[in-house]
Amino acid sequence: MSTPICNLSRASLKDVPKLAEIAAAAFNNDAHTQMKATSPKPGSFVRDMAQGLRMWINTPSRCVVLKATNDSHGTIVGFISWGYKGVELDVPLLQSEVGSDEGGNEKGNSDPAEPNLEQTSTTTDQPQETPIQGADRIAELERLTSSHLADFQKRIMPAGTRCMYIGGITIDPVYQGKGVGSQLIRWGIEQADRNGVFCWVHSSEAGWRMFEKLGFKEVDRLTVDLDAWAVRTPRAEGCDGWGQYTFRYMVRQPAEA
Template sequence: MSKSSFDIQALTLGDVPAAARLSADAFETDRQTEMKGSGKEPYDLNKHWLESLPSLLRNPRIVILKVVDEASGDEASGDVMGYCIWGFRGFQPEEMPVVEGRSHPPADASPAKPKDKQESSADPEPKPEPEPETDPIKRLEARTSADMQAWMAEAMPEGTRCIFVVGLSVSPKYQGRGVGSALLRWGTRFCDDNGVFAWVQSSEPAWRMYGKSGFQVIRALDMDLDEYAPMPPPNEGPGAKWGHYVFRYMKYLPKKR
């Protein structure tokens, strides 16, 4: 077998369908994603990334990297083996890294804040109380989203300079070949060179990979999936449970070069 070689480039708009499908395949056996797909409005990860990636590519504070299969000889396929979405906090446009193939979207102007409405002596019309959420999947998403917001307020308040993993997926076809580690190494080297930290909210299956790349667990959110499950796991027999799923908030601290 010919030796594999990785080429890290910028993900492009033309890569979006393949990247979205890659993510859906990579998370097909992820327990939380699998359970969310059993709801009355099944969660579709392929659709999510098809809709999200184009806007992320236009974001000047986002860098999306792909690893391309460039094995020597006849084995080279040019496939996107995996990709990682890096977010940047506190960096000016000229400080953003240069990546081969990245279109370098223009810096977005600070959006003008909407002016407050004129105060009135009349009491505003009261808003109706929101209906209790009956969809257990939406309750799960609200719980994890609130926890993420609390983490971000704590980890990167105003003025913080850091980078963070928005998402990372490796094709099942190429897992176990160091693709994820190569994508993370790009970010940890940036941290070392710039004296900033990186963080990630790791999925249950991926946290050991992050650990091998130097990320340390800071805290965790342990979710009992069966509290939010719309139904028992299908095709797993009587009494089957979804079980617990742990989201781990992890940090990489820069090392002196």
């Protein structure tokens, strides 16, 4: 068994600003995220990511958000959202916890409806003071990807299914490639193997190879031509287009006892 790289513990509402900040930094080079960000107002990614994280944290009976903390200085360096159905997780990480949001409002655990993975997407439902050029095109792309994911969820998780799934995983760019992501994923894999259930993930372009190394296999995909939906070309020097982007749906079967 490998030596833990970071301390893993359950995230609370007070961690949300830091987690959203890490996500914004990590997705700075993700073509799909950056293309969509050319339309929404500045700051919408962080705002919507924070909203999604609060929803996950406030649904302890169906998901757990784990944060990875660097023991040497106590800094959060990454996180993962594990959803689960019909699975009993280890008790220590699910003990009742009360945190506070950015406004200092104390909140405890609630039990809303089952989380929708797309609630952590980068589009926003906030009212706009003025129309944004090209926003309709990007909103239509969001509807396309959301519909495709929702269809897969219905097929992979029909009523009565027992499984675990990754709603999101993000590592601080400074700590990427150091095994933090693998440690966060392995935590859930061990839980799934103990319960004899499969895991699945809706992977970004950057993440699928890590999942593959940990036993996930592609079972479906969605490839989109980002330039067909883009409002403007990338700002990067020498780059005249966004190119194609592939979302991979990957499944890992439980290890045999």
